[in-house]
Amino acid sequence: MEVVWLPADGAGIQRAAAALRAGELVAFPTETVYGLGADATSAAAVAGVFRAKGRPLDNPLIVHVTDAAAAEALGVEWPPAAAVLAEHFWPGPLTVVVRAATAIRVPASVRGGLDTVAVRCPDHSLARRLLAAAGVPVAAPSANRSGRPSPTTADAVAEALGEGRCGSAGVVWLLDGGPARIGVESTVVDVSGPHPVLLRPGGLARGAIERWVGPLHEPAAGGPARSPGMRYRHYAPERPLVLLALSTDQAVKRLRAWPAARTGLLAEHRVVQELQWPAVVDLGDTPDSAAAGLFAGLVRLDRWPGLDRLAAVWNNQEGVGWAVMNRLERAAAEVVRS
Ligand code: AMP
Numbered sequence: 001m002e003v004v005w006l007p008a009d010g011a012g013i014q015r016a017a018a019a020l021r022a023g024e025l026v027a028f029p030t031e032t033v034y035g036l037g038a039d040a041t042s043a044a045a046v047a048g049v050f051r052a053k054g055r056p057l058d059n060p061l062i063v064h065v066t067d068a069a070a071a072e073a074l075g076v077e078w079p080p081a082a083a084v085l086a087e088h089f090w091p092g093p094l095t096v097v098v099r100a101a102t103a104i105r106v107p108a109s110v111r112g113g114l115d116t117v118a119v120r121c122p123d124h125s126l127a128r129r130l131l132a133a134a135g136v137p138v139a140a141p142s143a144n145r146s147g148r149p150s151p152t153t154a155d156a157v158a159e160a161l162g163e164g165r166c167g168s169a170g171v172v173w174l175l176d177g178g179p180a181r182i183g184v185e186s187t188v189v190d191v192s193g194p195h196p197v198l199l200r201p202g203g204l205a206r207g208a209i210e211r212w213v214g215p216l217h218e219p220a221a222g223g224p225a226r227s228p229g230m231r232y233r234h235y236a237p238e239r240p241l242v243l244l245a246l247s248t249d250q251a252v253k254r255l256r257a258w259p260a261a262r263t264g265l266l267a268e269h270r271v272v273q274e275l276q277w278p279a280v281v282d283l284g285d286t287p288d289s290a291a292a293g294l295f296a297g298l299v300r301l302d303r304w305p306g307l308d309r310l311a312a313v314w315n316n317q318e319g320v321g322w323a324v325m326n327r328l329e330r331a332a333a334e335v336v337r338s
């Protein structure tokens with residue numbers, strides 16, 4: 001696609017908002033990752049998102065809104081759990097899945113054909129100003145080609161969707177807001193049933209959510225797929241990735257026997273310090289730094305010349321480490337646990 005960069009100022013926001021209202025695509029920063037947005041009330045606009053991403057049509061999109069009132073105005077049921085979660089965690093990296101009512105304003109394509117809608121209010125000033133200026137709810141998955149790592153910078157969006165990489169025709173307007181602060185997508189909780197169900201670990205930690213709505217349940221096995229997106233391979237680099245879900249010491253020992261010249265390594269600072277690895281991305285010392293560097297690190301190693309595989313070392317479920325673990329497990333061709 002043709003990527004048109006817009007400045008992160010009032011004029012850029014107005015141009016992007018007009019594009020959304022005209023049914024065009026706008027890539028914009030949020031606190032989690034960059035989104036590829038379209039007017040969520042227009043089936044034609046939303047079709048452009050699926051085309052640009054090469055996204056399966058049964059994988060639903062998250063609708064971005066300015067606040068809880070705008071979420072309710074989509075024409076959904078808004079149970080007490082949705083109200084409580086929105087009150088405590090919006091704006092922020094939490095998506096709630098609620099039931100569509102008869103007044104539903106988003107087409108079935110946004111919902112992947114389901115009777116539910118996923119909504120979120122992002123915590124990013126550019127995103128919020130864009131939503132307010134557009135005056136429409138914005139359906140926005142991550143701005144990558146389907147299945148690939150999510151973009152956390154405007155450059156990564158341009159790489160993913162620009163000429164050559166993306167076969168789709170047309171224009172995507174791109175608002176550059178610098179690197180995304182969190183680096184992994186929102187936590188998705190389904191509150192459309194009798195118990196809250198965790199559909200995807202993400203930027204908001206499990207414990208924070210459970211404080212307000214009690215234990216999060218697992219999706220029912222064998223029942224109808226409540227979140228079709230979870231079936232697809234996701235986040236994967238082009239080269240096969242091996243996840244070493246081991247202690248630091250075990251991982252270091254294991255890696256000393258690896259063909260270092262052909263392997264790209266993504267690991268926390270301590271591991272990086274102990275090994276003199278040639279192609280390496282340092283995820284830092286904390287779950288927060290690892291989340292922020294994860295997707296850009298995977299893309300960087302994937303582009304590194306002369307490598308035939310990637311290895312990641314991660315085994316920390318603390319805070320956003322939970323989501324880092326989930327993304328690496330889903331990106332990996334193989335997981336080593338002992
Ligand atoms: P992304 O692909 O990063 O935009 O994440 C969106 C994810 O949210 C999807 O892959 C689904 O797993 C989930 N999701 C969106 N809408 C729904 C819905 N109506 N019901 C259940 N899950 C949903």
Ligand code: MG
Binds near residue numbers: 141142150
């Ligand atoms: Mg995505």
